[in-house]
Amino acid sequence: MTRTANPGTASPQASSEIEIREGLEGVTPGRVAVLYRRAPLLRPVSDPSKLRTMFERASLVLTAWKGSRLVGIARVLSDGVLYSFLVDLAVEPDVQGLGIGRLLVLSVLERCRGTDLLVRGNLGRLFRHEGLEVVTDAWMVPAKRTPH
Numbered sequence: 001m002t003r004t005a006n007p008g009t010a011s012p013q014a015s016s017e018i019e020i021r022e023g024l025e026g027v028t029p030g031r032v033a034v035l036y037r038r039a040p041l042l043r044p045v046s047d048p049s050k051l052r053t054m055f056e057r058a059s060l061v062l063t064a065w066k067g068s069r070l071v072g073i074a075r076v077l078s079d080g081v082l083y084s085f086l087v088d089l090a091v092e093p094d095v096q097g098l099g100i101g102r103l104l105v106l107s108v109l110e111r112c113r114g115t116d117l118l119v120r121g122n123l124g125r126l127f128r129h130e131g132l133e134v135v136t137d138a139w140m141v142p143a144k145r146t147p148h
C-alpha cells in the first residue's frame, strides 16, 4: 500500500496524554517483548539479541509513552529517498482504540514525507486520511525460518 501526503487528525483522547518519541532511548528488548506479547504481535520475543538487532537496524523507531510507560511502538525501514516500509506497529491492549496507533502513523508519515510508504497487513483504517492505495503488484519471497 502507498500513500500520498494529506495529514489527518488523531484522536484527542490519545494526543493529550501520550508523548511520541523518536529513537532507541528506553527501548529495551525486554520492554519490546512485553509489548509485542501483549499486543499481540508475532515477533521473536524470546530472543533479545534478535529484537535488539531489529531495532538497531531500523531506520526509524517511534515510541508512544504514557508517563513512564511504553504503550506503543512503530518500526520503519527506509532509504530516505524513495521508499519507506512500516514494518511493525503495536499498542498495549488496554489503551488500544484510543488513537495511539493513529498518532504513531501520523508521526511516521511526517518523518517519511517524500517517500512512498509501504504497509503490510490490515491497517487501512489507520491510514484513512492519507490517500492509501492497495497495490496489486507487490511480491514477497517469504524467509525460510522457524516460527517465533
Ligand SMILES: CC(C)(COP(=O)(O)OP(=O)(O)OC[C@H]1O[C@@H](n2cnc3c(N)ncnc32)[C@H](O)[C@@H]1OP(=O)(O)O)[C@@H](O)C(=O)NCCC(=O)NCCS
Residues within 6 Å of the ligand: 039, 040, 041, 087, 088, 089, 090, 091, 092, 095, 096, 097, 098, 099, 100, 101, 102, 103, 121, 122, 123, 124, 125, 126
Ligand atoms: C493495530 C494497532 C497498532 C492499532 O492501534 P490503536 O491504538 O488501537 O489504533 P487507533 O486507536 O489509533 O485506531 C485508529 C483506527 O484504526 C482502526 N484499527 C485499530 N486496530 C486495527 C486493526 N488491527 N486492524 C484494522 N483497523 C484497526 C480503529 O478502528 C480506528 O478506526 P476508526 O477510528 O474508524 O474506529 C493495535 O490494535 C495493535 O497493536 N494490534 C496488534 C498488533 C498488530 O496487529 N499490529 C499491526 C500489524 S504490524
